[in-house]
Amino acid sequence: MSRNPLPLFVLFTLLGSVALTRGRSPAASPDPPPDPAPTPHFLTEGDRWAESTLHSLSLEEKVGQLFMVRMRAELLAAGSPEYLLLRNNIHKYHVGSLAMSIPAEGHFLNGNDRYETVRLLNQLQLESKLPLLVAGDFERGVLPARLFGTTVFPHAMAFGAAGNLAYAEAFGRITAQESRALGVHWNLFPVADVNTNSLNPIIGTRAFGENPLKVGDLVAAYIRGARANGMLTTAKHFPGHGNTAIDSHVGVPMVDEDWNRLSAVDLPPFRKAIAAGVDAVMTAHVRVPALDPDLSRVATTSPAIITDLLKHRLGFQGMVVTDALDMAGLNAQYVGRVGRAAVDAFKAGNDVLTMPADLDASYRAMLEAVRTGEISSQRLDASVLKILRAKGSLGLQKERLVDITAIPRLVGSPANMAEGQRISDDSITLVRDNGKLLPLRQTPSDQNTLILYQRVRPSARTVLVILCDHRHRHLCGSSRRSLALRYRLACG
Numbered sequence: 001m002s003r004n005p006l007p008l009f010v011l012f013t014l015l016g017s018v019a020l021t022r023g024r025s026p027a028a029s030p031d032p033p034p035d036p037a038p039t040p041h042f043l044t045e046g047d048r049w050a051e052s053t054l055h056s057l058s059l060e061e062k063v064g065q066l067f068m069v070r071m072r073a074e075l076l077a078a079g080s081p082e083y084l085l086l087r088n089n090i091h092k093y094h095v096g097s098l099a100m101s102i103p104a105e106g107h108f109l110n111g112n113d114r115y116e117t118v119r120l121l122n123q124l125q126l127e128s129k130l131p132l133l134v135a136g137d138f139e140r141g142v143l144p145a146r147l148f149g150t151t152v153f154p155h156a157m158a159f160g161a162a163g164n165l166a167y168a169e170a171f172g173r174i175t176a177q178e179s180r181a182l183g184v185h186w187n188l189f190p191v192a193d194v195n196t197n198s199l200n201p202i203i204g205t206r207a208f209g210e211n212p213l214k215v216g217d218l219v220a221a222y223i224r225g226a227r228a229n230g231m232l233t234t235a236k237h238f239p240g241h242g243n244t245a246i247d248s249h250v251g252v253p254m255v256d257e258d259w260n261r262l263s264a265v266d267l268p269p270f271r272k273a274i275a276a277g278v279d280a281v282m283t284a285h286v287r288v289p290a291l292d293p294d295l296s297r298v299a300t301t302s303p304a305i306i307t308d309l310l311k312h313r314l315g316f317q318g319m320v321v322t323d324a325l326d327m328a329g330l331n332a333q334y335v336g337r338v339g340r341a342a343v344d345a346f347k348a349g350n351d352v353l354t355m356p357a358d359l360d361a362s363y364r365a366m367l368e369a370v371r372t373g374e375i376s377s378q379r380l381d382a383s384v385l386k387i388l389r390a391k392g393s394l395g396l397q398k399e400r401l402v403d404i405t406a407i408p409r410l411v412g413s414p415a416n417m418a419e420g421q422r423i424s425d426d427s428i429t430l431v432r433d434n435g436k437l438l439p440l441r442q443t444p445s446d447q448n449t450l451i452l453y454q455r456v457r458p459s460a461r462t463v464l465v466i467l468c469d470h471r472h473r474h475l476c477g478s479s480r481r482s483l484a485l486r487y488r489l490a491c492g
Contacts, residue, residue, distance in 0.1 A: 046392025053130065053397075054385050061129075062384045063366045064094025066346070068135065068321075068354045071098040073117050083120060090128050093363050096387055097133040098124070099355060100184060102143060114149060115404050121183040122401045131396035133232075133387070135186040139206055141171075141420070142178050142411075149412040150178045151420045156191055156218075158427035160209030165221040167423045168208075172225025172233070174416045179231055181410035183402040185394050186232035188282060188321075190222045192269035193242035202247040210242075212265050216272035223276040232390060235273035237284035237323060239291065239305055240266030248285040248329030252298060255288045262290060271314060279390065280319040281310060283350060285329030297348075300330055301341070306349030319351045319386050326357035339365030346375060351383040 057065075069089055075082035089095050125132055136142065142150040151174050159168050175187060194215050195207035208218040223233045237248075239262065244253035257266070270281065283300040291309060292302040299305045300322050310316050322345050325331065334341040339361035342353045346366065356362035369375040391397065430438065 044392070046395065046397065047389055048392075049397045050385055050388035050392045053388055054381060057384070059370060060367065061094040062380055063363060063370065065096035065130070065384050065387050066351065066353050066366065067093060067095050067356065067359065067363065068097035068099050068133075068352050069095050069359060070324075070355045071100050071134075073100055073102045076117055076120050078116075078120065078123075083124075086124060087127050089359060090124065090132070093359060094129070095132070096130070097135060097186075097352065099188070100134060100136045102136070102147075114147060115407060117147070118183050118402055118404055118407065122404075125183075125400045130388075131391050131400040133186055133391055133396075134184045135188055135232075136179060136184045137188045138175055138179060138184070139189050139191065141175050142182060142184070145412070148178075148182060149408075150182075151175075151412055151416040153420050154424045154427055155205040156208045157195070157205040158424065159218055160207075160211075160214060161429045162423060162427040163214070164423075164426065165217055167426070168218045168221035169225035170419055171423070172222040172227075172231075173229050174419065176226040176229035176231035178411045178416070180229070181402065181407050185230075185396070186234070186279075186390075187226060188234045188236065190219045190233065190235060190273075191237070192216075192219045192235040192273055193237055193240055194265050194269060195242045196265060197243045197245060199245045200242065201245070202249065203242055203244075207242060212268040216269040219269050220272045220276035223273060223278050227277060227279070230394065232279040232394070234280040234282050234321060235270055235278045236282035237286070238270055238281050238310060239284070239286075239288060239299055240270075241284045241286055242266065244286060248323070249327050250329075252329050252332070253284075253286045255286050255290075257288075257290060259290050262288070267314070270310075274314060274316050278318065280321045280352070281316055282321045282323055282354075283345075285323055285327055296333070298330055298333075300350065301344040301348050303348045311349060319390060320349055321352040322350045322354045324355040325353060325362070326355050331357050338362070342366055343369045343375070346383070351386050 054062075069086070071086060072082055076086075077083065086098070121134060140155060141153045142148055143152070145152045153171055153175075159171065172190075175189075179185070179187060191203065191206045191208070192215065193203050193207045194210060194212045195203050196210050208215045219235060223235075226233045240255060241248065241253065243255055243257060243266070246253040255262075255266075273281070283306060285298045285300050287295055287298055288302075288305065289295065291299075292304040294302070306320060310320065323330075325341050325345065330341055330345075331338065338356075338358045342356055342362035343365050345353060346369075353362065353366075366375070370377065370380055
């Protein structure tokens with residue numbers, strides 16, 4: 001009598017599966033399949049323009065499209081050295097993008113003319129052969145509101161405290177509308193980091209919170225609101241900068257986590273950002289030994305992290321953008337060969353090279369890498385096409401200038417201002433009230449008393465300490481003197 005071989009076959013199959021599973025290390029365990037991203041639209045008018053433009057560009061022009069250079073709005077005035085340098089870089093290096101850098105406070109060379117910056121942006125667009133992508137780091141809306149008359153929002157963590165996804169979507173919508181009205185097309189936001197380290201000196205309130213699921217939901221809501229209103233978005237800082245104790249602007253942070261924690265905490269917000277259709281992902285200048293044991297590399301220059309993890313395992317097909325290449329977290333590793341940072345970042349899988357420490361050296365290093373075959377022409381074309389498609393998706397090939405007369409109607413409307421205030425009010429959170437002082441009550445003894453301020457007489461031991469972080473050190477001098485003067489006057 002013949003035996004049915006099926007049970008024996010099933011048994012061998014199961015045993016083989018168990019053996020294979022046991023042989024895998026945690027770092028090599030399969031990821032869950034990436035969430036389905038929105039289906040891209042091919043052969044649109046913008047796509048056709050991008051492809052035809054790509055074939056018309058010289059090697060020098062293609063390499064130039066990869067670079068995003070800093071534009072300091074506070075120094076931008078007609079005929080100023082900053083403006084002339086930008087104009088020269090656009091012509092000489094065929095720069096593809098500008099990153100608008102704006103201090104929240106401080107003196108502006110353009111005399112605080114609300115629209116002068118926009119006029120100069122229009123002029124720079126006219127100076128460029130191809131339309132420029134203009135990016136901004138608008139993490140609280142378009143700042144400074146004093147200059148642009150825009151809507152102010154609280155930091156991202158306030159949205160986490162309010163816990164209302166509709167607020168995050170409105171945040172994206174209003175920021176997109178007001179940014180586009182001012183000539184800015186691309187926000188380098190939202191922060192997708194999960195802030196799990198209370199000693200983190202650089203993320204903190206810039207993150208939506210410490211719960212990866214809630215952070216992911218808020219990130220996705222912001223992306224939906226911004227993209228629906230014509231703005232490119234960026235999830236940062238991949239693969240996660242939340243559990244660090246060093247600021248990558250001044251040093252090299254270490255993310256000392258195993259694969260299981262990275263997959264459970266740091267990566268979920270990026271997965272949700274990709275599923276929501278985020279246009280770009282910004283890399284972090286952090287070391288992550290669990291993902292790349294080569295400690296000479298940070299995530300920005302790691303093919304294992306950018307190409308293998310982000311592109312292949314998470315399925316991201318959009319633009320990959322470096323964090324600023326002039327930051328110490330990366331730049332300190334390239335002393336004496338600063339241009340090499342751009343080459344290594346590009347080879348790792350980045351498409352946009354942001355704020356190089358030396359534009360000329362970086363541009364020449366990239367040209368040399370392509371000419372010698374270290375970077376293939378196909379790889380270069382793929383990145384340039386992404387950038388051109390982003391420009392085409394915004395319709396910049398048809399209209400790259402801003403209608404300045406429309407700005408008062410589109411920016412800082414009463415409805416937008418009210419929404420920003422409502423979100424700020426709803427985010428107020430009571431953390432501790434040990435003395436049971438809330439709600440405040442008026443006692444009979446102070447019903448007719450209103451204390452506006454108290455005059456303080458300084459003693460010989462009075463010390464006034466003013467702290468400024470590195471990002472605002474240029475403001476410390478004048479602010480310190482002004483505050484010290486007001487303190488002396490208040491003290492009589």
